[in-house]
Amino acid sequence: MNIASPLVAPLSPELIARFTAIVGARHALTDPAELEAYVTEERNLYRGHSPLVLRPGSTAEVAAICKLAHEARVALVPQGGNTGLVGGQTPLNGEVVISLKRMDAIREVDLASNTMTAEAGVILQTAQEKAASVDRLFPLSLGAQGSCTIGGNLSTNAGGTAALAYGLARDMALGVEVVLADGRVMNLLSKLKKDNTGYDLRDLFIGAEGTLGIITAATLKLFPKPRAVETAFVGLQSPDAALKLLGIARAEAAGSLTSFELIAEIALDFSVRHAHNRDPLQARYPWYVLIELSSMRDDARGALEAILERGLEDGIVDDAAIAASLQQQEAFWKLREEISPAQKPEGGSIKHDVSVPVAAVPAFIDEANAAVTRLMPGIRPVPFGHLGDGNIHYNVSQPVGADKAEFLARWHEVNSVVFAIVLRHGGSISAEHGIGVMKRDELPGVKDPTAMALMRSIKQMLDPHGIMNPGKVV
Amino acid sequence: MNIASPLVAPLSPELIARFTAIVGARHALTDPAELEAYVTEERNLYRGHSPLVLRPGSTAEVAAICKLAHEARVALVPQGGNTGLVGGQTPLNGEVVISLKRMDAIREVDLASNTMTAEAGVILQTAQEKAASVDRLFPLSLGAQGSCTIGGNLSTNAGGTAALAYGLARDMALGVEVVLADGRVMNLLSKLKKDNTGYDLRDLFIGAEGTLGIITAATLKLFPKPRAVETAFVGLQSPDAALKLLGIARAEAAGSLTSFELIAEIALDFSVRHAHNRDPLQARYPWYVLIELSSMRDDARGALEAILERGLEDGIVDDAAIAASLQQQEAFWKLREEISPAQKPEGGSIKHDVSVPVAAVPAFIDEANAAVTRLMPGIRPVPFGHLGDGNIHYNVSQPVGADKAEFLARWHEVNSVVFAIVLRHGGSISAEHGIGVMKRDELPGVKDPTAMALMRSIKQMLDPHGIMNPGKVV
Numbered sequence: 005m006n007i008a009s010p011l012v013a014p015l016s017p018e019l020i021a022r023f024t025a026i027v028g029a030r031h032a033l034t035d036p037a038e039l040e041a042y043v044t045e046e047r048n049l050y051r052g053h054s055p056l057v058l059r060p061g062s063t064a065e066v067a068a069i070c071k072l073a074h075e076a077r078v079a080l081v082p083q084g085g086n087t088g089l090v091g092g093q094t095p096l097n098g099e100v101v102i103s104l105k106r107m108d109a110i111r112e113v114d115l116a117s118n119t120m121t122a123e124a125g126v127i128l129q130t131a132q133e134k135a136a137s138v139d140r141l142f143p144l145s146l147g148a149q150g151s152c153t154i155g156g157n158l159s160t161n162a163g164g165t166a167a168l169a170y171g172l173a174r175d176m177a178l179g180v181e182v183v184l185a186d187g188r189v190m191n192l193l194s195k196l197k198k199d200n201t202g203y204d205l206r207d208l209f210i211g212a213e214g215t216l217g218i219i220t221a222a223t224l225k226l227f228p229k230p231r232a233v234e235t236a237f238v239g240l241q242s243p244d245a246a247l248k249l250l251g252i253a254r255a256e257a258a259g260s261l262t263s264f265e266l267i268a269e270i271a272l273d274f275s276v277r278h279a280h281n282r283d284p285l286q287a288r289y290p291w292y293v294l295i296e297l298s299s300m301r302d303d304a305r306g307a308l309e310a311i312l313e314r315g316l317e318d319g320i321v322d323d324a325a326i327a328a329s330l331q332q333q334e335a336f337w338k339l340r341e342e343i344s345p346a347q348k349p350e351g352g353s354i355k356h357d358v359s360v361p362v363a364a365v366p367a368f369i370d371e372a373n374a375a376v377t378r379l380m381p382g383i384r385p386v387p388f389g390h391l392g393d394g395n396i397h398y399n400v401s402q403p404v405g406a407d408k409a410e411f412l413a414r415w416h417e418v419n420s421v422v423f424a425i426v427l428r429h430g431g432s433i434s435a436e437h438g439i440g441v442m443k444r445d446e447l448p449g450v451k452d453p454t455a456m457a458l459m460r461s462i463k464q465m466l467d468p469h470g471i472m473n474p475g476k477v478v
Numbered sequence: 479m480n481i482a483s484p485l486v487a488p489l490s491p492e493l494i495a496r497f498t499a500i501v502g503a504r505h506a507l508t509d510p511a512e513l514e515a516y517v518t519e520e521r522n523l524y525r526g527h528s529p530l531v532l533r534p535g536s537t538a539e540v541a542a543i544c545k546l547a548h549e550a551r552v553a554l555v556p557q558g559g560n561t562g563l564v565g566g567q568t569p570l571n572g573e574v575v576i577s578l579k580r581m582d583a584i585r586e587v588d589l590a591s592n593t594m595t596a597e598a599g600v601i602l603q604t605a606q607e608k609a610a611s612v613d614r615l616f617p618l619s620l621g622a623q624g625s626c627t628i629g630g631n632l633s634t635n636a637g638g639t640a641a642l643a644y645g646l647a648r649d650m651a652l653g654v655e656v657v658l659a660d661g662r663v664m665n666l667l668s669k670l671k672k673d674n675t676g677y678d679l680r681d682l683f684i685g686a687e688g689t690l691g692i693i694t695a696a697t698l699k700l701f702p703k704p705r706a707v708e709t710a711f712v713g714l715q716s717p718d719a720a721l722k723l724l725g726i727a728r729a730e731a732a733g734s735l736t737s738f739e740l741i742a743e744i745a746l747d748f749s750v751r752h753a754h755n756r757d758p759l760q761a762r763y764p765w766y767v768l769i770e771l772s773s774m775r776d777d778a779r780g781a782l783e784a785i786l787e788r789g790l791e792d793g794i795v796d797d798a799a800i801a802a803s804l805q806q807q808e809a810f811w812k813l814r815e816e817i818s819p820a821q822k823p824e825g826g827s828i829k830h831d832v833s834v835p836v837a838a839v840p841a842f843i844d845e846a847n848a849a850v851t852r853l854m855p856g857i858r859p860v861p862f863g864h865l866g867d868g869n870i871h872y873n874v875s876q877p878v879g880a881d882k883a884e885f886l887a888r889w890h891e892v893n894s895v896v897f898a899i900v901l902r903h904g905g906s907i908s909a910e911h912g913i914g915v916m917k918r919d920e921l922p923g924v925k926d927p928t929a930m931a932l933m934r935s936i937k938q939m940l941d942p943h944g945i946m947n948p949g950k951v952v
Binding site: 114116117118119160161163167172174175184188189190191192194195196197198199200201202203204205207208210211212216227228230254255256257258259260299300301303307359360361362363390393394395430431432433434435436437438439443447450451452454455456457458459461462465466477478 | 637646658670675677679681684685701728731732734773777833835837867868904908909913926928931940
């Protein structure tokens with residue numbers, strides 16, 4: 005089945021006027037200088053262009069935009085905080101951008117039901133802070149949280165550092181409000197944990213990267229705010245040792261283990277040298293793990309110490325530091341969060357957001373290191389990520405002194421080598437960042453053919469004119 | 479949009495022969511005596527009829543059956559353990575039954591990835607026991623676990639008593655294998671927690687009650703087996719007191735609270751008198767709560783005592799018994815599980831499996847009690863269920879001495895009154911049992927119209943000839 009090709013003809017002045025009338029002139033941008041922030045993205049990996057950015061202020065306005073776009077066959081790219089890493093939010097073919105950022109109301113916080121109903125444009129950090137202000141936790145947590153939005157988080161099914169305990173964005177939404185491609189509004193907002201009335205439509209739109217409709221609001225789960233949070237930075241010899249330590253942590257503190265991040269020495273080194281973070285340990289080790297426990301009772305410290313003691317006894321842990329203050333906890337996390345930006349001064353970096361079954365992580369890293377080195381001697385693997393979820397950000401920095409552009413030109417070649425190993429281990433080529441445009445061409449090669457055909461049928465059914473984020477995902 | 483009408487013409491001998499050839503004569507039943515167990519259900523609420531029951535032994539056989547049924551326009555009803563409570567598994571219009579019970583292999587247990595890949599026909603209890611035998615927990619737990627199957631659990635998105643901590647069946651499956659209506663096999667089996675490669679197709683089939691395709695296998699999550707499980711039976715004055723105790727339990731033991739069941743005095747009374755269970759407390763109380771904590775550390779007892787002490791101090795808890803042995807724990811649970819069967823000697827019972835936001839449970843029960851009593855003086859509400867999930871089994875027993883048939887004839891009338899209150903509280907008319915045929919006519923009245931239209935479009939797309947479990951859900 006062919007997905008309808010989007011019609012991205014130059015917009016007539018009449019159509020621009022009709023779109024503008026929906027949101028008001030102040031919120032319809034056509035000035036190239038104003039458009040710039042919407043057609044580019046932080047890493048300069050993707051650069052788009054657009055005749056028009058619309059900033060609707062309500063679900064009704066989003067619906068009116070979609071209805072008109074559907075009728076007039078105008079392609080749309082929905083955009084939240086514009087922090088996506090696979091080009092999903094960029095108007096690569098001159099599409100109209102529909103920015104959800106003005107829809108930033110928190111419609112309701114219901115403490116009795118432990119829910120927050122937030123519009124798509126609410127910044128993740130704002131949602132976290134709102135939850136904290138009422139003694140609750142909204143656990144989704146990722147590097148871009150200061151600018152990414154709830155709508156984008158759900159559309160990409162974001163993961164992050166707390167997924168180990170709380171799941172992905174999908175798991176944190178009880179319900180969504182969606183505007184379909186033809187402008188119909190579907191209200192699936194719900195405070196219910198249990199609702200078996202028919203097909204699960206919510207999950208069709210979560211993770212669809214704006215290709216099936218636009219998520220305009222969501223009912224989010226809130227959790228009790230942990231009373232005790234304890235963080236340790238651990239030095240060890242190998243991913244295998246880290247995996248054993250994960251086993252110990254699960255056995256000692258299953259319910260309280262909220263993060264278990266693996267960090268290669270070179271990643272720590274970059275973060276220390278280029279982002280000026282402090283090395284928490286006295287000596288250097290080949291690998292590190294950042295562990296966090298969160299508990300409603302005051303037992304997290306004891307549990308963390310028990311884990312580290314068993315790790316030392318079993319010869320798995322070489323050294324460890326427990327954060328003595330909130331400040332130190334934040335310093336540990338800053339070191340972790342700044343690995344990716346700290347790669348920049350080292351030249352080009354080719355990235356892979358992959359997952360394999362947790363037990364296969366050590367073998368995957370070994371094999372991938374060997375394979376990329378065979379492909380390009382001197383290449384520098386910088387693996388780090390969410391070991392507890394089997395999700396490794398397998399980034400590779402260019403060889404020292406190599407030409408950055410030449411290195412980056414081999415992006416897909418390096419990808420292919422790494423993805424082949426991922427697939428051999430039954431893994432995923434996109435663990436948490438999504439498909440977007442970056443991995444669209446790879447998708448048919450890794451997806452069950454019936455599943456691929458079904459995805460295309462669903463796209464065709466929900467967006468027959470192909471106006472919703474064309475050229476992304478399917 | 480009209481869903482295609484299933485063609486349930488009397489099967490020609492030639493078609494019966496072709497279906498029989500797929501599974502072999504031993505596994506194609508046509509003898510009415512042998513069919514009986516497949517066309518009836520335990521409560522005698524639904525009685526169907528069928529010319530043929532097929533018992534395939536493999537995914538390939540299921541695929542061949544569906545392909546033939548699709549081509550020949552023969553309606554199918556997939557069936558697992560035949561324990562469903564909404565008639566979803568009954569061939570009400572003479573459909574061919576496809577029983578998955580022979581597909582009962584546990585294909586793999588992967589301790590490193592904490593997964594079990596089980597075929598659809600594996601009995602839930604067998605899956606639990608298999609997990610326990612390798613020191614793991616498969617937490618799905620419900621009354622019918624001795625006969626219901628994994629395929630049925632997933633197709634109905636079963637809930638049960640551990641949903642508070644572990645979620646519904648949906649949350650326990652990483653991936654599924656599905657045979658589509660036209661016989662295509664879709665392999666979405668996966669050991670990955672994180673996989674953002676395209677649309678979430680898995681969740682479309684989970685909870686679809688066999689109307690979109692047949693789940694033939696699933697990769698299930700395994701959890702660490704708790705070291706300590708502590709259970710308490712608590713007497714208190716009202717659902718409101720129970721809700722306050724839930725708040726305390728969440729604050730004291732968020733990560734370890736695995737069950738929080740509400741029981742009305744009359745429900746306990748029925749279970750004690752008719753199922754010969756022992757009342758765990760010395761005196762009678764208007765309401766009861768069954769609390770269970772599970773922990774990886776040996777702190778569950780302390781946490782449970784802390785919860786009960788705070789409850790006593792705050793005047794919420796009247797009396798409580800902590801199970802002193804595994805035997806006593808089992809006795810507490812038996813009392814709870816046997817409430818529904820213990821209603822039988824009291825005459826007819828009209829049942830509602832509903833959910834409302836947790837905070838609204840006390841108001842819902844008050845209002846529902848008043849409304850059904852207005853409708854039928856002397857009617858006896860027997861509410862119990864999963865308070866922690868807002869999911870109440872709002873059963874009502876007939877007035878003492880009333881005519882059972884006359885009472886049951888008012889099933890939908892009583893439903894309407896109760897459902898109206900559920901909807902006023904933003905609740906669901908089917909929390910965990912599904913829609914099946916029982917609530918099919920109610921669904922359009924409670925579902926967002928766009929969602930309803932989308933469900934029909936999906937059904938039409940995946941099952942254009944309407945052969946998969948016709949007349950159920952949509």
